Amino acid sequence: MTGELQALLTRLHEKDYKLTPQRKVILKAFVDNKDEHLSAEDIYGIVKEQYPDIGLATVYRTLDLLAELGILLRMNFGDGRFRYEFSNSDVHQHHHLICMECGRVQEFADDLLEDLERRVGEENGFRVVDHQVKFYGYCSECDRKKA
Ligand SMILES: [Zn+2]
Ligand SMILES: [Zn+2]
Ligand SMILES: [Zn+2]
Known part of the structure; x- marks a missing residue:
């Protein structure tokens, strides 16, 4: 085990x-x-x-x-x-790319959202502590087939 x-x-x-x-x-x-x-x-x-x-x-x-x-x-x-x-509750969860054709889910670790979090928080008087992001589109394989 x-x-x-x-x-x-x-x-x-x-x-x-x-x-x-x-x-x-x-x-x-x-x-x-x-x-x-x-x-x-x-x-x-x-x-x-x-x-x-x-x-x-x-x-x-x-x-x-x-x-x-x-x-x-x-x-x-x-x-x-x-x-x-x-679930890894200690670290910020990665984000997901979802293919609308085959349903494949990819992960990406890049996080460019700290600035956005801060701005949204400031403008709305809200203390943001986390976020979840999903991007919908086509994976490279499905995209190739479409072309
Ligand atoms: Zn796909
Ligand atoms: Zn995942
Ligand atoms: Zn993030």
Whole structure:
């Protein structure tokens, strides 16, 4: 087992949640697919291979729980289903580029928004502490096909 998975399981245990095999295997699916933004259906597809008995309802319930505990971050990219990724509450979350053709989600780390945050805050008398940005468009592959 990787150290990362172990740390997550410990976190779950600390909050008095049992480490059921289903929870374990769902967390492992996230560890194994760290760069992806997985939906409940994606997770179900991965986990089913090891646990054919698992139901989609269990996956939904587990994802809800993990999001509530702050282990996962729930995101809506406007394609009608929630996607999940690990939440790192200590650092500012990266931002997302969403392809409107194939649904691929890319991440970008560049943050040019500190100035904007300050200006919006000053002009509206609001103390901004965080932001989330999504850019919609076409990934290079889809864009090439369109041309
Ligand atoms: Zn695309
Ligand atoms: Zn992401
Ligand atoms: Zn940012």
